[in-house]
Amino acid sequence: MIRRNFLTDADAAQRYIDGVRRLKDPAQSPWPGQDGLSVYDSFVFWHHQTMMLMTPPNQSDRNAAHSGPSFLPWHRYFLVTFEGLLRRAVNDDEFRIPYWDWSADAELDEPVTSSVWNNANLGQFAGSDWRVRLEMNLRTGDLRRADRSLQRSLGSTGRLPRREDVRAVVREQPAYDSPPFNSSSDGMRNLVEGWIGSARIHNNVHVWIGGDMSLSSSPNDPIFFLHHCNVDRIWAAWQERHPDSPYLPDMTSPETLQFHRVDDALYSIFNDTVTPRQMVDYKRYYEYDTLADLADVET
Structure with a gap:
């Protein structure tokens, strides 16, 4: 139950590609009650809806x-x-999503030449057979039906975060988050999310890829899941480095922080109730092949 590096484990990479293609096909994986849409498309909808729910x-x-x-x-x-x-x-049953280590690609003279963008890998999804069926309407902010190819603008703006940027956050930030618990907060979460700090870690990757990754409907691009798997790996490395630093805020915080307090239900389109507390221990679900490249920790 190991999440592995997409570019160093060809089997995990191919299984991921095969899996997302099957989930994207409405014939193989229909989204119940949504004509012409697939289970994959439901994740685009879910992500968009979450971004539209202000708290x-x-x-x-x-x-x-x-x-x-x-x-x-x-x-x-x-x-x-x-x-x-x-x-x-x-x-x-043993398959886990691989991660894209974009900090390694940041060391390349031309990150756009990374093999992750080869046609045998994620480059194939920019072809005409991968259709964007739900997209964010830039004028209204709503989600609308579409039928077009995936859009990217690799490297046209932004930059991929470097490994030293990530290591500095993992090693030097002992607090998970802090008041006012928004995009101005100090702490590891906001540095990794990318609203503060020079590296703008998570946000900068979305910006660097551009196109569909710059929208609320960003899961249209299969690189989304590989990117967020690496973001999650950073959190896991930080957790191993700072095992006594708790998730914040707790339930003494006001209701204006709904969806963010430790025992609040995370927003879902499914009939389940999952809280931040239940997601803190990542080893309930998977481990990573390595965290040592991000901090002085072992898996």
Whole structure:
């Protein structure tokens, strides 16, 4: 039950590609009640809906899964849910989503030449057979039906975070988060999410890829899950480095922090109730092949 590096484990890479193609096919994996849409498309919808749910509704910064403490546990839950569907799609109970180590690609003279973008890997999804069926309407912010190819603009703006940027956060930030628990907060979560700090870690990867990855419908690009798997790996490395630093906020915090307190239900389109507390221990679900490249820890 190991999450491995996409570019160093060809078997995991191919299983991921095969799995997302099966989940994307409405004939093989239909989204019940949604004509012409697939299970994969439901994750695009879920992510968009989460970004549109402002918490509280009288502000435009923190939503149910971004610009706040639940950014990391919500995306861990999102990945674990998708991962379970992938395992069934590839008929392998041991399969786990691989991660894209973009900090290694940041060391290349031209990161766009990374083999992750080869046609045998993630480059194939920019072809005409991978269709974007739900997209964010830039004018209204709503989600609308579409039928087009995937869009990227690799390296046109932003930059991929370097390994030393990540290591500095993992090693030097002892607190998970802090008041006011939004995009201005100090702490590891906000540095990794990328609203503060020069590296803008998570956000900068979305910006560097561009195109569909810059929208609320960003899971349209299969690189989304590999990117967030690496973001989750950073959180795991930080957890191993700072085992006594708790998730914050706790339940003494006001209801205006709904969806972000430790025992609040994370926003879901499914009939389940999962809290940040339940997502803190990643080893309940998987381990990583290594964390040592991010901090002085062992898996």
